[in-house]
Amino acid sequence: MSTSSHGPIYRLFRALWDALNFARRLVFNLIFVAIVVAILVSLSSGTRKIDARTALVFDPSGAVVEQYSVDPTGRALARLSGNEQAEVQLRDLLEAIDGAAADARIERMVFVPDQITSLGLATARELGAAFERFKAAGKEIVVVSTGMEQNVYLLAAHANRILLDPDGAVVLQGLSNYRSYYKDALDKLGVQAHLIRVGTYKSAGEPYVLDHASEAAKQADAYWMGGIWQEYIDEVAGLRKIDAAALSDDINHFDQRVTAQHGDLAQLALEQKLVDELATGAQARAQLRALGVADGDSFRQIDFADYLGSRQAQRLPRAGKAVAVVVAQGEIVPGERPPGMIGGKSTADLIRRAREDAGVSAIVLRVDSPGGDATASEQIRRELAQAREAGKPVVVSMGDVAASGGYWISMASDEIWAQPNTITGSIGIFGLFVTIPDTLARIGINTDGVGTTPLAGAFDIRRPLSPQLEAVLASVIGRGYAQFIGNVAKARNKTPEEVDAIAQGRVWTGAQAKERGLVDKLGGLDDAIAAAAALAKLDKDHPVRYIEQPLSPWQRLAITLGGSDATLQFARWSGLQLPPGLLGRHEMRELSAIAEVLRGKRFAAWAHCLCEPH
Known part of the structure; x- marks a missing residue:
């Protein structure tokens, strides 16, 4: 109509x-x-525009990570909603520091560590090396803080001057590794946990079969933690020019030192020479105004995020063959995983992209992982081996942790670099299988029936663990361990027997691992990149490219x-x-x-x- x-x-x-x-x-x-x-x-x-005599305010917020675990859309929404960024990438922090060191407009750095929520000791050492490069350029670093825990303090100790709020504190408490043990609780529930492991010191599964830590686990933990802690004490003492033995004694008798200061933690930090002065925020700003250029009631400054954005906006792509960096961060699991996690397929695909890229001459694998799935780890290792066979040098740079599966994926490399306080090793394998027939029986449920073979129904957790399945699991795990130490022996030019003597699931620091031939050199990511470039015979000004999952136009x-x-x-x-x-x-x-x-x-x-x- x-x-x-x-x-x-x-x-x-x-x-x-x-x-x-x-x-x-x-x-x-x-x-x-x-x-x-x-x-x-x-x-x-x-x-x-950045004027002369500007101070770089280095105030990262959130956890310092190798790679974001939140996608670009999520990060954009977080910023627009006014939420603080939960993560900041190590590479961005290093770029801002090194860029400012060479920038004549930047006069000094003001390090404000209060919003850092997570910082590994090896990462702190990596940033500390950048702080030293900044100071070597003739520029000073001033720390302004309301309080620091020990990992953040290791970085702050590199500064020329540390100002602590009068109500603040510096707490150095040492390292610990305490776990909850569930055997008694599982016994009460009737749950049976069956641990099959190869490696005397492979203790990750112990909480399910013991009610306390084994002596082997305590011995191994005490050794690697003692090594890292001594490294920590020596480094802080050297940076602050105090006696290492006196510092260690102060920490061991912290209760007595606090009592002597009538509970004043800030005054105690000053007395122990961990800080240089106690100053409120207003007093710190006044000092910085006097040192630099006044800007109202503050001083001429630029936030590191703005400075980094300014550098990235002006950055021109460098020509020439590149060193590709692939980040392997997190637990190793099969299949496809988003950035910030290690997927057997997705991480192998990134390595393959670098291998097949004619513009890439060498690969650096940056590892920060406690391990995970053995099959996924082998998938990544094989891809690295293929890159080497294709004539591209592979160098591994270990971050805070590169243990167990994290070491597995590091083996197929020309060189392994680690920080002295990196946690690595843990060359061992375990399997855990849980059965609950007693649990069901307590509520009147029983399981019975027949199968066509001894193995049929063996994976049914309602039934007791069959001897046949236990033998199968033990054989598979034993083969996995033999494969693990065999690959290590081949990669490190050792015999399987020599590797077994330093394996057995035992954890080492980077320094201890180097002494045992599991690591080649001590240093950070920049050192590993330089080593890869040298192996590939690249020029000094070679570009560095991070190989990551491609972003969509929307991202x-x-x-x-x-x-x-x-x-x-x-x-x-x-x-x-x-x-x-x-x-x-x-x-x-x-x-x-x-x-x-x-x-x-x-x-x-x-x-x-x-x-x-x-």
Whole structure:
């Protein structure tokens, strides 16, 4: 039926409705255009101008990691919602420090460590080496803190001057490795845990079969922790120019020292020469104003994130053959995994990309992993071996931890570098199988029946562990251990017997591992990259490329907009910024997934409650 058959009133209201629809579309399109123009203007307006005698405020927030565990969309949403970034990449921190060291406009660094939530000792040592390079450029580092734990303090100790809040503290408490043991609890529940392991010191499965730590586990833990702790004491004492024995005695008698200072922890840190001065935030700013250039009631400064953004915006790609860095961070599991985790297939694929890339001459595998699935570890090791067979040198750089499976994937390399306080080794294998027939019997459930073979139904946890299955598991795990030490022997030019003597699941520090031939050299990521370049006979100014999963166009846009100060300012001005704290990590992951689903679609529907639970 045509509209001409309707009366004049209908046509009037229809015209008004069409006009309203047109106005609505026009308004929203104008708003959209305004947002796009504002963003484009901000992105084309250049980077922030840095004046001479500027202080770099080095104030990382969150956990220091090798690779983000949150995707770019999630990070952009976190920034726009006002949430603090939960993670910061080690490579970005190093770039900011080294860039500032060579930048004549940067006069000093002000290190504010209070928002660092997690920092490994080997990572602290890596950053400490960068601090030393900064000082070697003739620039000073001033620490301003309200309190530090020992890992952060190891980094702060590299500074020229440490200012601590009068109500703050520096707590150096030593290392420990305490676990919960579940055997008694499992016995009460009737749960039977069957541990099959090869390696006297492979203690990861002990909590399920013992009610206390074995003597072998205590002996091994005491040895590697003692080595790391002595390294720590010696390094802090050397940096602060105090006696190592006196420092160790102060820590061992901390209760007495605190009592003598009437509970004043800040005064105790000053007395022990762990800090140089007690100063409030206002007093610290006044000192920095006097040292540098006054800027209102503060001093001329640039935040490290802004400085890093400025450097990255001006960075030009370097020509020539590159050293490729592949990050292997987290537990090793089979299949595809997102960045920040090690997947047998996904990590092997990254290595394969580097191997097949004609622009890559050498590969550095950066390992920070306590281990995991043996099959996935072997998948990654084989891919590295193929890269070497293809004529590309492979160098491993160990981070905080490269143990068990983390050492497995490190074997197929021309060189292994580790920090002295890296945790490595743990060359051993175990399997844990749980059965619950007694648990079910206690509530009146019994399991019975028949099978066609002795192995049929053997994996049913309702039944006791059969001798046949136990023999199979023991044989498989024994073969895995023999394969492990055989590969180590081949890679390290040792006999299997020599490797077995230093394996058995025992953990070593990087320094101890070097003494036993499990590690080639002591040093950080930069040292490993330089070694890989030398093996490939590259020029000094060779480019370094991180090989990572490719970003979608949406993710690239999210990084650009989420990292733009202008975007944040526009969001605040327009009232579009989300309230701080509204989106937690769970909501960030969910909204990030939604954004990926909606990407490229004109219309879609999704229901979600951005509300707090009650």
